[in-house]
Amino acid sequence: MSRHITHTADDGSRRMELVRAAARLFRDQGYERTTVRDLGNAVGLQSGSLFYHFRTKEEMLVAVMALGITATTEQLEDALKAARGTRARLTALFHVHLHSLLGDNQAALEVMLYEWHSLSDATRPGLIVLRDRYEALWQQVLEEAAAEGLVKADTGLLRRSLLGSLHWTVQWYKRDGDLSVSELADRMLALALTA
Amino acid sequence: MSRHITHTADDGSRRMELVRAAARLFRDQGYERTTVRDLGNAVGLQSGSLFYHFRTKEEMLVAVMALGITATTEQLEDALKAARGTRARLTALFHVHLHSLLGDNQAALEVMLYEWHSLSDATRPGLIVLRDRYEALWQQVLEEAAAEGLVKADTGLLRRSLLGSLHWTVQWYKRDGDLSVSELADRMLALALTA
DNA sequence: GTCTATAGGTAGATAGAC
DNA sequence: GTCTATCTACCTATAGAC
Numbered sequence A, B: 001m002s003r004h005i006t007h008t009a010d011d012g013s014r015r016m017e018l019v020r021a022a023a024r025l026f027r028d029q030g031y032e033r034t035t036v037r038d039l040g041n042a043v044g045l046q047s048g049s050l051f052y053h054f055r056t057k058e059e060m061l062v063a064v065m066a067l068g069i070t071a072t073t074e075q076l077e078d079a080l081k082a083a084r085g086t087r088a089r090l091t092a093l094f095h096v097h098l099h100s101l102l103g104d105n106q107a108a109l110e111v112m113l114y115e116w117h118s119l120s121d122a123t124r125p126g127l128i129v130l131r132d133r134y135e136a137l138w139q140q141v142l143e144e145a146a147a148e149g150l151v152k153a154d155t156g157l158l159r160r161s162l163l164g165s166l167h168w169t170v171q172w173y174k175r176d177g178d179l180s181v182s183e184l185a186d187r188m189l190a191l192a193l194t195a
Numbered sequence C: 001g002t003c004t005a006t007a008g009g010t011a012g013a014t015a016g017a018c
Numbered sequence D: 001g002t003c004t005a006t007c008t009a010c011c012t013a014t015a016g017a018c
Helices: A014-029 A036-043 A047-053 A057-082 A086-102 A108-114 A124-147 A155-172 A181-192 B014-029 B036-043 B047-053 B057-082 B086-102 B108-114 B124-147 B155-171 B181-192
Strands: none
Touching: A014 A036, A014 A047, A014 A057, A014 A108, A036 A047, A036 A057, A057 A086, A057 A108, A057 A124, A086 A108, A086 A124, A086 A155, A086 A181, A108 A155, A124 A155, A155 A181, A155 B155, A155 B181, A181 B155, B014 B036, B014 B047, B014 B057, B014 B108, B036 B047, B036 B057, B057 B086, B057 B108, B057 B124, B086 B108, B086 B124, B086 B155, B086 B181, B108 B155, B124 B155, B155 B181
16 A cells, blocks of 8 residues: 655655665666666565565665755755854855765765766656755855855855865765865865855 | 777777767766667667777777866866966866866766766776876966965865866756856856955 | 566677678 | 677566465
């Protein structure tokens, strides 16, 4: 009765376990190179059994991506509510994003960013909605900051540039180095400030 | 006798034709989803005939990537030589990079940036050398600019942030919009300047 | 829910004729 | 150099037993 449900919430826990395993595999090997046998092994199932939980392999990719962007959006909403003042909200943008991207067991957002071309045309629009909701939070804070002169006024392009900078960190940041994620967030914010 | 040569220069022209077609297909569909039959069709060959020119499909990917980064490096070297003054050299960084990434028939650099995980461990080091040579040019100019107070002093992180911003443009820039590549380069440079 | 077994398709690569 | 033909391997997904 609960087969093939679309939502990504923490239900049956079997499904969620699969999504988390898929996130790590898709990030490390790429979606196409990850086989359903790999996915089964990762959770101790035969490959055929996966299709009780998901209709197709692509449905797993969509679930991973949706998890990545919705979880990050929720974290950002909470952090923004707690932040007092524009400067604190700017800080929240950078910290939440980088921790979601580079923190432990945080593969889902990276998959969301780097596997767009593996999606079919049918599934892309739904994820675009989720992405736009996240970016709208950024846009609001940036406009507020620009009004106070904290950042430059070209906020639309600034949003895209900053998000690009942050997304790219997954390509070079080494967790075992001496730069912590929080330090990195602070230094990247400093680069964006006008003063 | 000239089978399976490694260099990417404009030799036989057949090989180069293949590399250019592969660049477009790899960019549009991704490396894994592009079949050797697709590649053959694109140049009017049967799939088996490709393997006279390249030992493996991956060798084609490496050729595409090497072309993308070396061609861009050469263009940047030329532009930097011609530029008078630090400000002009900064401008060259942004313009060359974005035209190489977003200009007509410029798929190779994008493949270089977004298909790293499709490379085997054996082929990656060679491309890293080429990438580092390109980024070294950026680093030099940024340090020069920082010394003059044109950009912030955290040049290592600045280089990575700016390159991330520029790389990400392929995800949202629309060539048929009203923003030209040159305008975009100028506006992105403006965001990076301290004043 | 998970298993075994396998259908049905397509992938990269090779061999030998021309 | 390119073609035809094909090998071998592996892929996603399904069927039916338990």
